[in-house]
Amino acid sequence: xxxxxxxxxxxxxxxxxxxxxxxxxxxxxxxxxxxxxxxxxxxxxxxxxxxxxxxxxxxxxxxxxxxxxxxxxxxxxxxxxxxxxxxxxxxxxxxxxxxxxxxxxxxxxxxxxxxxxxxxxxxxxxxxxxxxxxxxxxxxxxxxxxxxxxxxxxxxxxxxxxxxxxxxxxxxxxxxxxxxxxxxxxxxxxxxxxxxxxxxxxxxxxxxxxxxxxxxxxxxxxxxxxxxxxxxxxxxxxxxxxxxxxxxxxx
Amino acid sequence: xxxxxxxxxxxxxxxxxxxxxxxxxxxxxxxxxxxxxxxxxxxxxxxxxxxxxxxxxxxxxxxxxxxxxxxxxxxxxxxxxxxxxxxxxxxxxxxxxxxxxxxxxxxxxxxxxxxxxxxxxxxxxxxxxxxxxxxxxxxxxxxxxxxxxxxxxxxxxxxxxxxxxxxxxxxxxxxxxxxxxxxxxxxxxxxxxxxxxxxxxxxxxxxxxxxxxxxxxxxxxxxxxxxxxxxxxxxxxxxxxxxxxxxxxxxxxxxxxxxxxxxxxxxxxxxxxxxxxxxxxxxxxxxxxxxxxxxxxxxxxxxxxxxxxxxxxxxxxxxxxxxxxx
Numbered sequence: 001x002x003x004x005x006x007x008x009x010x011x012x013x014x015x016x017x018x019x020x021x022x023x024x025x026x027x028x029x030x031x032x033x034x035x036x037x038x039x040x041x042x043x044x045x046x047x048x049x050x051x052x053x054x055x056x057x058x059x060x061x062x063x064x065x066x067x068x069x070x071x072x073x074x075x076x077x078x079x080x081x082x083x084x085x086x087x088x089x090x091x092x093x094x095x096x097x098x099x100x101x102x103x104x105x106x107x108x109x110x111x112x113x114x115x116x117x118x119x120x121x122x123x124x125x126x127x128x129x130x131x132x133x134x135x136x137x138x139x140x141x142x143x144x145x146x147x148x149x150x151x152x153x154x155x156x157x158x159x160x161x162x163x164x165x166x167x168x169x170x171x172x173x174x175x176x177x178x179x180x181x182x183x184x185x186x187x188x189x190x191x192x193x194x195x196x197x198x199x200x201x202x203x204x205x206x207x208x209x210x211x212x213x214x215x216x217x218x219x220x221x222x223x224x225x226x227x228x229x230x231x232x233x234x235x236x237x238x239x240x241x242x243x244x245x246x247x248x249x250x251x
Numbered sequence: 252x253x254x255x256x257x258x259x260x261x262x263x264x265x266x267x268x269x270x271x272x273x274x275x276x277x278x279x280x281x282x283x284x285x286x287x288x289x290x291x292x293x294x295x296x297x298x299x300x301x302x303x304x305x306x307x308x309x310x311x312x313x314x315x316x317x318x319x320x321x322x323x324x325x326x327x328x329x330x331x332x333x334x335x336x337x338x339x340x341x342x343x344x345x346x347x348x349x350x351x352x353x354x355x356x357x358x359x360x361x362x363x364x365x366x367x368x369x370x371x372x373x374x375x376x377x378x379x380x381x382x383x384x385x386x387x388x389x390x391x392x393x394x395x396x397x398x399x400x401x402x403x404x405x406x407x408x409x410x411x412x413x414x415x416x417x418x419x420x421x422x423x424x425x426x427x428x429x430x431x432x433x434x435x436x437x438x439x440x441x442x443x444x445x446x447x448x449x450x451x452x453x454x455x456x457x458x459x460x461x462x463x464x465x466x467x468x469x470x471x472x473x474x475x476x477x478x479x480x481x482x483x484x485x486x487x488x489x490x491x492x493x494x495x496x497x498x499x500x501x502x503x504x505x506x507x508x509x510x511x512x513x514x515x516x517x518x519x520x521x522x523x524x525x526x527x528x529x530x531x532x533x534x535x536x537x538x539x540x541x542x543x544x545x546x547x548x549x550x551x552x553x554x555x556x557x558x559x560x561x562x563x564x565x566x567x568x569x570x571x572x573x574x575x576x577x
Contacts, residue, residue, distance in 0.1 A: 052447065078449035086447070092440035094505075103437045106430045107449040115430075155449055 003066055005030045005159055005191050006051070006082075011060035013043075013050050019215045020046040023060065026210050026220055028159065033185055033192040035206030035223070037199060039235055043215040044195040045087055048163050051193075052084050053077040065158070079107065083157035085148040087164045087195075091136040098123065098132045100147050104154030118154060125187070126150040126180060142173040149180070153188065160184070162194040166201050174201060181205055203227065211235065265413060269406035278405040282477065284518045285412035286470055289419045291498035291510030293466035296423070298496065299505035300432055301459040302439025303353070307364030309491035310371050311341040311464040315471025316486040317375065320387045327390075330399035334472040341468035342461045353456040356442070365489070372487035386482025389475055399476040408477050415473065416511075419466055423507045435459050436505070467495070501547055503554030512555050516543075 004027035013021040020043040028034045036044050049055040051062055053074040062070045064080055072080070083104075092100050101122055105115035123132050126146045131139060136147055145165055152160060162181070166174050178201060184190045196202035202209070203223040211219040211226060213235040219226050226232055269278055290308065297303050318340050319333030328336075348367050352360040376384045392398040401407040426432035434455045437445040442452055475481050494517065502513025524539055551558045 054443065054446075073451075074443075074446040075449050075451045078447060084447050086444065090441045090444040092437050092444065094440055095436060099433065099436075103433050103445075103450075104448045106433055110430050112428060112430065112433075151448065 004028060004063075005065060006193070007063040008047075008051070009061040009063070011047070011050060011057050011062060013046055013055060013057050013215075019043075021050065021057070021212075022215045024212070024215070024217050025060075026217065028191060028193050030158075030191055031185075031189060032207040033181070033194065033205055035202040035209040036193060036195045036212065037197075037202060037209055038212035040197075041214075042212040042235075044212055045163060046215075047212070048084065048161055048195060051077075052082060052161060078155055078157075081156070081158035082161065083152035083155045083159075084161040085145070085152055085163055085165060087167070089141065089144045089148055091144050091147050091151075093135075093137050095136065096133050097128055097136055097139070097143075097147050100136055101128075101150045101154050104151040107155045115154075122150045122154055125183070126153075127176075141168050142170075142177075145169070145177070146180070153184070153190070157190065159191045159193060162192060162196075164195055164197055166196055166198050174198070178205060199227075266410075269404075269409050273404075273406075275405050278409050280518065280522045282405065282409055282412045283522070284514050285409075285416045286473065287494060287498050287518055288511045288514035289412075289416045290467050290470045290495045291502065291514050292416075292419045292423050292507070293463045293470070294495045294499050295505065295507075295510050296426065296435070296466075297456075297459045297463040299499055299509075300426065300435035300439065301456055302435075303456055303460070304358075304361040304496075305364045305460070305463065305492075306361050306496065307366075307368030307489075307492050308463065308467045308495045309487050309489060310344065310364070310368045311467035312471035312474070312491055313371065313375065313481075313483070313486040314341045314344060315468030315473075316475035316481045317381055317387070317471075318468075319472040320389050320475045320481055321381060323392075324387065324390055329397060330472065330476050331397070334469055337472045338465040338468045341464040345460045345464035346457055349457045349460045350453070353453045353460075365492075368487065368489055368492055372483050375483040375487060382482070384483065386480060386485070389479040389481070391479070400479070408473075412473060412477075415469060420507060420511070422462075422466075427507060431455070431458065439505075497544060501544060501554060503556030506554070506556045508559075509554050509556040516555070 006028040008025050010023040010025055011021055012019065012023055024047060036047070038044055046055065050057045053072045053076065056071050060070070061068060064082060067080070069077055069080060092103065098119060101119045102112070102115055105118040105122070106112070109115040109118060123129055126149060128143070128146055128150060131143055136144060139147070149162070149165065165181075166177055169177060181192065181194070182205070185192060194202065194205070206223050208221060209223050209226045210217060211229075211232050218231045218235060219229045268281065272278065290312070294305060294308055297305050315334070315337035318337035319330050322328040322333040322336060323330055348363060352363050375381055381387065392400050394401050394403065396407070399411070426435070434445070434450050437448065437450060438452050438455060445452055471486060474486065498513035498517055499510045500513070501517060502511065503509030520539065520543065524535060547555065
């Protein structure tokens, strides 16, 4: 078996006296969807920022495809093959949906013509065609999130980091987003590491889950095992419920 | 098709203008319009596309002017070579200033560009070799294109300025569809998102700023050969830095038509009021200037180009679709 695509070795990030991440270690293997869950303030987004180079870890090591990428700037991390979306959407305002995705596609296709071809394919795949020529500014949040996703995919990543892509979506939009992530996995063979707050969305999508609480990894494993873990239940619902409830997330 | 026909007619009109109007003053006004349109388009690259506000472009205008004038005086070097070397100097200075500024966020860059403008002006005012506050008279050479000097008519300067403007327009048009242009706009829209897409933002801001500096310097070189006399207050003036920004902002930031339109309006206005109101008009034309800029920024913050687009709404959509590369 080949080595992991991404490996975190005892990664810690501190803000003053607060440990946002404390000696977090886990591996992401090629082709899988790994879910990263945890209550508010568990350090999920911080960990994303550390992996993608927006924050420098205080200690620990991040290996991507066997290469040490700890402390690399975000653009270099992206060129190495890790793309991300943001928790609060950050589309390029003043540009059209097409142009937003095109900017991602230009990374590995410097010629606008070749990039436009890839852009068209991704716009098709993500169902953005009806909005392709519209400015992103006024589009609904669900569409903006898809623009961010298409844009990240356009950089040709081996690993895609999705930060709460389901947040702010209604149940129907959520279902469409789940389908989309499934398609990315099966059609594009992208490895996905996703942070999600909505557990019932994440569980059926993930091959494995890692649970963070107060910056520490408290559980790791298959979704159906993790939701039964007393530590996890305690983290989500508090001590009182840990004994009484069999599992979380209605599974 | 109609657009091409219109542009063709406009170009023809501009080419025939010096033949039809032989008076030097209207030709001079046109030359100023071309010059400021060109420098507005240069500012447009760093300030419009890349969204980094530079308030000291006169630095590069002066560098271009002085490099050309001094090389001609000291080494008898052709003004065209002086122009190229001036642009090179401007690029070097822009990189030295830009590198530390672009590594941090915030308004440091805008402030630093003003400071640089003042520092360079002060150095040149106190530097005897370049003529100090007295300035430099450009040596008079026989009239020729190679010497970039014409004494009997302004028409050749008119055509050279027009040619330079067209080249800069073409560069802007190319930029707006190239990877560079898209990266500049991504940086303006959201620097973190740009970085997450693999864009080295410091590098691309430096490229944008160097392009701006080089083109502005070409304008300065032309000015030196056109006026044949330069001093620190005429080429390093903060008012030049400001006018270049106004031209772009008034017309419409981040568009190709904007700075051209802005230059036509601002230069005709300032020249027009000066002629009409004579010697007493100096304060008044500045006042009208200020009023106009205030009116536009309140009524149409996107610039005049946005206003024109809104007037022809249905067509604007077609144009937009046509702009996507295919």
